[in-house]
Amino acid sequence: MSDCIQKIRVSDIDFSDTRYCFTPETDLKKNLALSIAAFGLPSPVWVRPDNGKFILLSGFAQAKAFSENKGEIIEAHLTDPALSDADCLLKAVILQSFPEPLPHAMLISAISGLSQFFDAGYLSEHSAAIFNTVLSRPFIEELLSISKGPEQGLLLLLQNRITLKTLRYLYKCPDEKGRALFKLFSGITASASKQMEIAVRFAEICARDRISGSELLRQEKIRKTLDDADISSAQKAEVIRHELFVMRYPELSRTKQEVNRMIQSFKTGSRIKIDPSKDFEGTDYTITIKVKSAQDLKESVERLQNLSEQPDFNRIFLS
């Protein structure tokens, strides 16, 4: 018997069998439930017949929302009962990879499952057809290796707390440091580039100071920030990122703060801006003047002239 569409009882779906579900996310999608209640199921779900019950291949969120709406009979594609486990898994991946390729966390989970039946070479060769994107063999092998790492990493990836690049970095960290970083990232939200800054600074401080990751997490400012219930996870990320910068580059951050304080004390106003060279490496400072008229320019130049004669002015040049 080939695949066919049938109406099946929702109570016959075994929701506990998630072998074809590549995301542990099971939260009810409220809007989807509302949509199904108002306009019906957008498309049939896919199921595999199994001893009088059905295992979901695709449409997990729809089926769950349908069930929450107290729906009893659902329209479903039934796979050919003759299909093997491997074929069903492949079909589930394909169903979930189109029209949009799977996000990294789901892709890792899918590849991990498929690797029981297909080698990395086969998956790479057929990646466009299976995953809706071309995947090189080394990349598939890397994802497989990541799939064998701590589950916490995949969960953070799935929750968009970290990117694949950050996860790669965390997996390369020694066990204890990696665990501390997983803990840190479970409490903060940051952009991809800031994630890497945070992870690298954290790991390098531990290495430099010969301290464990958990010791660094216990550092007062970091601990208090993570425990602060009054700020968002994004704000926590910003505070911790800054704190790690101060710890990683104590002299540079102190100098930056001091020079900024001196520059602000000159009270040049918003139309005259003084910028040291980046990280004070170059010898040239930049002074930007905004003017509206010749008179404006004259006044700004006079102001700068006065400024240059102040004894404190030379101190910003660190020479």
Add this chain to the structure above:
Amino acid sequence: MKIKKLFIDKGLLNLEDVQYLIARLKMDPEQVTSSREVFDYVSSTPDPVICGKETLYITKNHGAVLKDCPGTSVYTCCDYRILHTGTFCTMDCSYCILQAYFHPPVLQYFAGLDPIQDELEKAFQQKKISRIGTGEFTDSLIWEPVSMVPQFLVNSFSRQDSCVLELKTKTVNIQSLLDIDHQHKTILSWSLNTPSVIATEERKTTPLSGRLAAAKKAQENGFPVSFHFDPLVIYPGCKEEYEKVIEQLFTAVDPDNIVWISLGSFRFMPALKPIVEKRFSDSVICYGEFITGLDNKMRYFKPLRIDLYQHIISCIRSHAPDVLLYFCMEDEQIWNACLNYYPGDDGQLGHLLDRSAAKHCFLDQSLL
């Protein structure tokens, strides 16, 4: 030095210096028709850097034999000239840029003395003072126990009076040079660091005491000497440790015999960091306060560099007030803050070094 595999390009076996080398290595070379065979062999191993340090490839130098040090326009360069006699190194320093510079890194010995002689003759005929060194892409003396090149170079330079040869090393391989009538035209030079940096970051190199003993021996045999505090590494207690190194240096060597001392803080191309992290997992050398320099290399935050330089210079000056000190790749601000003058961007540093070379190595003063 432990070479496990020896390759040689076909057609080079009959060269005198090659026969000398192979006889002393006591190994049968595998002949190859293309460098690709050697590079593929090294690249295919789990750790190409280690394999590259144990694989010697005798080949011809297909590039320039003598060329100017590339330097950069944003930091002051000493206008050195590099003589290419080989590449890579048998020692294993964590900070060595050669790990990232060659793809893959392989020990190469450039066969044949004639190309070197031809280029040197041209330099000697220029009647212009030149400082020439072989220690840019390799240690100058790693092959000294088995190669005739160091002796050949010292002899060649001894017969003229416009150029000096500087042989920079972290070894004590000077035995075959000691009895040569060098005419002071070869400067034997050591890279110095603190015992803790040597122990943690300079694998398979000679300890400080050995280097200084070799320098003393070189001095006793009339060689002018020079020293390079490069890379200076900043870590807790480093100032005190560098101070002790300086004390030991001047216990071993007479300041009057020192042609110059250079100072340079640790700097690295960003590509080196993952290599250090992978190959030297206990090293924290890359975790100092580094910022991106104007040449895109990572450098210590400038006030930290100035602080260490000032301390080291003060220590050196207390022992040797007149020795020529210079910075390798630093800017005007550093020069002024630490040495109270700036030689400028127009070759003045080179001129200062030429003058010191002329004085210590008895070069033709009229060429200055």
